[in-house]
Amino acid sequence: MKNKMMVFVLGAVTLVLPALAQNAPSPLLLPPQVEKDLAARAANVTEVTLNKNMLGFAAKFMDDKDKDQAAVNQMIQGLDGIYVRDYEFDKEGEYSMDDIEKLRQAIETPEWTPMVRDRERKGAEMTDVMVKMVNGENKGMFILSAEPKELSIVLILGSIHLDQLGELKGLSGLGSLGNVEKDVPGLGNVERDAKSKAEEKAKEAQQKAQEKAKEAQQKAQDAGKGGDQ
């Protein structure tokens, strides 16, 4: 009787496990229905799913003798996955703020910390960057970038240093990721914003310095005139 029960349990487990594995949640952490809806509405969809196995495969093509490639290889070893979803729409308004909110809510768990939240005044463009912190270490990055006719989501899981992120552009076999610094809209925006803000500040400071110098010059001239009189 015991043996029959054992056989029955083993049989049930054998049948049920593959079914459970197939229904395992997506590593992208996004609601599958939202993903499906967005894909159905988009004119162009790009999905890149690189788990640890795939990254390991790509890493094998790295030349360890090459300093840059060795660095990229080292970085890949620490990654658990790279997931990209890019939806391009024919016209504006094909996705709603509700969709964005659902995407954001899916990732807003205590271990994810918002790093950048960038909004345009009219609300047409927005960028969210979140990092996953575990014991003070960066274990992931989530970028959500919304433009009127494009929505991009990037999720990088694993140990990653922000300054190394650009190294991915040289990763052989990940051509579709392209230049991460440039093509990952969120990150690109963050960097561009930071750069343009720095330039603006520098210009303002320069203008102020010039004005102050002029004022000082004027004052000196006035003082000279006063002394002559």
Next chain:
Amino acid sequence: MSRHLLIPLACALLCVAIVVPWIAHAAGGGGFDPVVRAIEQRYQVHATRIPFMALASLVANRATHGGVGGVRIVEFEHFDKAVDGEELNRMVEEKLGQGWERMIRETSRHGNEQSLIFARPNGSRMGLFILDLDGNEMDVVEVSVDPDHLKETIGKYDHHAGDDSQESN
């Protein structure tokens, strides 16, 4: 062989004959051919197979010291049917069977452009399944790659290319 041994042995062989194909099917008995057949049936198109592909695959395998093997290619010409990206993806996923993971999917509603790349790790090798529809032509490719051996071969040619460029300078 005595009769009392023959009967259990025959039963065991029969069980194996029944169970093994069932396990193979459950574990993902799909693959390249089922995908091609499904495309032919769904879109009413005919696959053009490249003659002597097996021989070419063997040569590629030898030339790359096992780096590339199991190359299979079919082409669908005059593919003028509209393709729903989601449906195509679902069909390919289903027919490829278990073990294959989608790596890249690009789909365009305009211009009938679809790209699907699936990968399946298999020990030291990686199986790659690529489907590309561009306008009126669809190509389906399957290849098994051993990154270590392929890297060696590529490195060899890189080395020669480097020598050539030095000589030309």
